[in-house]
Amino acid sequence: MSLAGGFKKNVLPFVLLILAIIVFAVVVNVIFEGKFLTATNINALCISAIIASFSAWGYCFIFALNYMDLSVGAAITLIIYASGELGNLIGPAGVVIGGIAAGVILMTINFNIFAWSKIPSWVAGLGMCLVYEAAAAKYADIMQQNGKYVVLLKEEYSIFGHAPGAYIVFAVGLTAAYILYNRSSLGINVRSIGNNPAIAKAMGIRIPSTLIITGLVCGIFIGCAGFMKESYMLRVYAMTGLSSLSIIFPPLATVLLAQVFERWMNLIISIPFCALLIYIIYNVLSIIGVPSGTLQEAVLGLCVLVFGVIAQKGTREVVK
Amino acid sequence: MKKMSIVLLALLLTLSLAACGGDGGQQEAASDDAAGAEDSTPYHIGFTLLGTDWVLNYMRTEAEYTVMTENADNGWEYISADFSTDKMQSGVQSMLSSGIDGLIYSGIYTTLTSTIIEGCEAAGTAFVMSEFPPLDDQIEELRASDQFVGYFGANVFGQGYQLGEIAARQGGTVALTISGPIGDTSHDLRVAGFTAAFEEGGGKVVGNAHCNFPTEAIDKSSDLLAAHPDVDAVYGATGVHTLGMVNALKNHNRTDTVKVYCTELDSDLLPEVRAGRMIGDGGTAAEFVLATTLLLNRLAGHPILDDDGKQPVSDEMLPLIVTAENADSFEKEFIDEHPFTEAMIKKFLWKYNKDVSWADYQDFIDNYSLDRIIEQKNAS
Structure with missing residues (x-):
């Protein structure tokens, strides 16, 4: 039984969890007079979850290498600008090309730094976060000096932020992420390096080239997250002072939650469910009247703890 | 040594010329200006x-x-x-x-x-x-x-208040607000102003989304719109937050039934203003x-x-x-040109x-x- 083959695991608890969520959603819907299970609401939640899933899939590869990259949020901001600018020039194809090209370039830069600088990845990521934020702020500043703003994607080109475009991209992304992470030599090499670089090297895995190819793959997923975000939000303002970290909170929470469920379900497949779960929690809390900004965040934190406790049930050793 | 002397001399000459040029320029500028512009000390x-x-x-x-x-x-x-x-x-x-x-x-x-x-x-x-x-x-x-x-x-406070008055006057009965994080005194006061005026006018503010970061605006707005299908007015404490709300309204197909009020308009929101779906403040x-x-x-x-x-x-x-x-005059006078x-x-x-x-x-x-x-x- 391969660990990579997610469907061979004991999937029953995960299925039960999903059923529990569905029952919960129906109950909430009945109590609150049909506010939750409306087509527009579910669609909005799914699209938010899909966008977070792409970043989360990128993070799967980063975490599998035992790396931490905090610059992804700032990179997404730059990707958004590239996607929007090229999109406004040549249409939806430009949105995709601009986003993926910028994603590949930026993540390749990051992974080259990780591979060759020999400094801890979180330090390098933090540094690159500041660099990318400054670049985004400079772009915004230049635009403003010329009497313009940061790019606003034309609404007619925003098809990948709405149904059905977003769902098509999602289907392609899920398939690609599943195959690359679970069924390709790249996925196996990445996990080998993450587990023990010395053994991976002894096994003949070429670490620097694997890192750079991983950066390229990550760039494609992060690039997709960027162009979908631009299509969904139309404009994202430049953020400085590490504020761009806010962009990676939902995908990070998603990956961490998916890791909790990994014993029952393949990581890549559980990510969209976990992303949806996080957005559902916020949505339901709003519907039942829990104020945002304080209690909603506290309840989400508690939910993560509860899920963690459920997932660790039966574990005997001390968990670090 | 000789070379060094020549370089120093050239440097001194350049500095002297620059200094003379600077003074001359200032005097010229001063003489061009209206009466009283004799003090040209740069700050x-x-x-x-x-x-x-x-x-x-x-x-x-x-x-x-x-x-x-x-x-x-x-x-x-x-x-x-x-x-x-x-x-x-x-x-x-x-x-x-x-x-x-x-x-x-x-x-x-x-x-x-x-x-x-x-x-x-x-x-x-x-x-x-x-x-x-x-x-x-x-x-x-x-x-x-x-x-x-x-x-x-x-x-x-008045920024929110005057828009709250307008919202109530236009027949708004149930409203939502969206702003920055709790503790942002500026946003909190604007929302308080809008709420006070709107409720004095007979309406009710039923929910407020606090966004820790502007990128959250669209999702938080979407959550609130799902929770309150009877809303007919929304107030955004800034243009950035309002843009998130506008996009969420579009996703929920409610742009025609919900009127938007926005503090600190930017030009990207002006099409909404021109279409009569939004009233904002600026300047x-x-x-x-x-x-x-x-x-x-x-x-x-x-x-x-x-x-x-x-x-x-x-x-x-x-x-x-x-x-x-x-809206057109505002864009021309305040956005396209210096006000x-x-x-x-x-x-x-x-x-x-x-x-x-x-x-x-x-x-x-x-x-x-x-x-x-x-x-x-x-x-x-």
């Missing part, structure tokens, strides 16, 4: 930017334009606090250490006020405040400082223009004092209301207008309107 002005978004950058741009209108040779630098108290404090300290002559300080972090006073007094640097008024119990402390020039800003950049003139007058040796002979502390100015009828012409700014500068007094500022506040701005622009 070095520091500016505190709360963070980087469109409106804050816009305010910075207009303040810089004002400084450069006073004298094109003036120096200009700014720091961005990135919405952090610590960065605001360290940034101000860095600028004071670099020897700026005057500071334009965003008063948003009221806990820093005493520290700023101490820093400016120690450095001998005059400072003016704008954007957010000092707390009532800080005004005396500020006025006791020789370096405090004054405060000139918009009425933050608060004027507060930084006039606050900057207060500082420049003080540096020129002519501090503007209020009717009681004290440094002015004014938060009476209300922004302009932008509707479908005046103030050089001639309009110079009327508030003692260097160019020896008669300027607090009465001119009060007159501006009392009569601030788009028509008045257009009229003054045409006259200048």
Whole structure:
């Protein structure tokens, strides 16, 4: 039984969890007079979850290498600008090309730094976060000096932020992420390096080239997250002072939650469910009247703890 | 050695020529200007930017334009606090250490006020405040400082209040609001103003989304719209947050049933205004223009004092209301162009207008309107 083959695991608890969520959603819907299970609401939640899933899939590869990259949020901001600018020039194809090209370039830069600088990845990521934020702020500043703003994607080109475009991209992304992470030599090499670089090297895995190819793959997923975000939000303002970290909170929470469920379900497949779960929690809390900004965040934190406790049930050793 | 002497000589000659050129240029500029423009000493002005978004950058741009209108040779630098108290404090300290002559300080972090006073007094640097008024119990402390020039800003509560009144008048009954994080005093006051007026008018504000970051605006708006299908009005405390709400309304197919009210409009929201789906306010950049003139007058040796002979502390100015009828004029006068012409700014500068007094500022506040701005622009 391969660990990579997610469907061979004991999937029953995960299925039960999903059923529990569905029952919960129906109950909430009945109590609150049909506010939750409306087509527009579910669609909005799914699209938010899909966008977070792409970043989360990128993070799967980063975490599998035992790396931490905090610059992804700032990179997404730059990707958004590239996607929007090229999109406004040549249409939806430009949105995709601009986003993926910028994603590949930026993540390749990051992974080259990780591979060759020999400094801890979180330090390098933090540094690159500041660099990318400054670049985004400079772009915004230049635009403003010329009497313009940061790019606003034309609404007619925003098809990948709405149904059905977003769902098509999602289907392609899920398939690609599943195959690359679970069924390709790249996925196996990445996990080998993450587990023990010395053994991976002894096994003949070429670490620097694997890192750079991983950066390229990550760039494609992060690039997709960027162009979908631009299509969904139309404009994202430049953020400085590490504020761009806010962009990676939902995908990070998603990956961490998916890791909790990994014993029952393949990581890549559980990510969209976990992303949806996080957005559902916020949505339901709003519907039942829990104020945002304080209690909603506290309840989400508690939910993560509860899920963690459920997932660790039966574990005997001390968990670090 | 000989080569070194030649290089030194060339350097000295270059510096001498540059110095002569500089003086000549200033004298020429002074002679070109209106009466009273004989003092051409350039100042070095520091500016505190709360963070980087469109409106804050816009305010910075207009303040810089004002400084450069006073004298094109003036120096200009700014720091961005990135919405952090610590960065605001360290940034101000860095600028004071670099020897700026005057500071334009965003008063948003009221806990820093005493520290700023101490820093400016120690450095001998005059400072003016704008954007957010000092707390009532800080005004005396500020006025006791020789370096405090004054405060000139918009009425933050009033910004929300006047839009709340309009929303209620237009028949709004159930409203949502969206703003920045809890504790953002400026946003909290705007929302409080909107809520007060809307509820006085018979409506009810049923929910408020607090976004820790503007990127959350669309999802938080979407959640609130799902929770409140009966909403017929929404208020955004800034243009950034309002854009998120507008996109969420589109996703929920509710743009035709929900009217939007927005503080600090930007041009991307103007199509919504033109379509009659949104009413907003704008034009608060004027507060930084006039606050900057207060500082420049003080540096020129002519501090503007209020009717009681004290440094002015004014938060009476209300922004302009932008509707479908005046959206085009607003865009032209406030976004495509500087809201103030050089001639309009110079009327508030003692260097160019020896008669300027607090009465001119009060007159501006009392009569601030788009028509008045257009009229003054045409006259200048």
